[in-house]
């Protein structure tokens with residue numbers, strides 16, 4: 606008696622497997638017809654998905670992580686650190702206008718983090734290009750300033766600024782490097798999480814005149830955002846959303862002379878100061894107590910970030926609306942108004 610040979614048994618098994626594989630292949634073919642793989646189809650998102658994995662480095666947003674604008678002069682080389690994931694090959698960049706994404710500069714090779722600003726004042730975003738596509742870095746604006754040298758007499762483009770003392774007195778601080786040109790449309794652009802460009806426009810008698818010109822230092826934006834974050838942390842879980850009202854941002858020298866109680870050499874003229882009304886205790890009103898709470902947080906911010914040391918003025922104990930003046934003049938100064 607012979608047992609069934611392995612070949613006979615194996616032959617049966619092989620036939621069974623062939624049948625099974627055939628059935629699976631047929632099922633797969635049916636599935637492919639019913640659900641064609643998306644990768645094989647022309648997709649409108651193909652360009653987007655293959656674009657380089659590039660984003661602005663956290664350093665661009667200041668120590669607070671909340672700054673949304675960088676101020677530079679026309680054609681000025683400056684650092685725009687990027688985070689690049691994977692190896693996108695060689696990178697290039699171009700500037701596009703913020704309002705309509707129109708390219709304004711030819712594509713240039715990107716070497717390290719160094720870029721060169723566009724040659725004309727305005728608001729721009731960086732577009733990064735690799736062999737696989739383009740990516741717009743839309744998390745931060747670049748404001749190209751109108752240089753200080755564009756001020757003719759007391760005005761820029763017909764907008765009254767006045768005179769800085771630096772041209773008259775040798776011990777005066779240097780004037781701003783330039784001014785942000787602000788139109789009705791760009792006035793609403795956010796310059797940080799809580800602040801808009803309009804917060805820094807001089808409150809003078811040129812309300813109907815456009816464009817306006819504003820001196821603005823990104824360091825004061827960063828300091829304000831740090832103070833807001835510290836006030837929120839101080840409040841804890843109860844209500845961390847902090848509202849801020851900017852009473853005064855930039856003040857042109859000619860307007861500063863007319864402001865009662867304003868210092869003759871007020872830092873507001875240089876764009877690195879802000880007067881803030883913050884409801885620090887979250888009770889729905891801005892009181893002198895809020896000013897004291899904000900002052901405590903300003904002290905702590907200056908201890909943690911000595912690069913932002915400056916003036917701290919507490920106003921409104923007797924009468925008037927309570928507010929806190931802060932600036933980044935680089936020297937610790939304290940006063941009560």
Ligand SMILES: [Zn+2]
Pocket residue numbers: 853873878879880930931
């Ligand atoms: Zn002030």
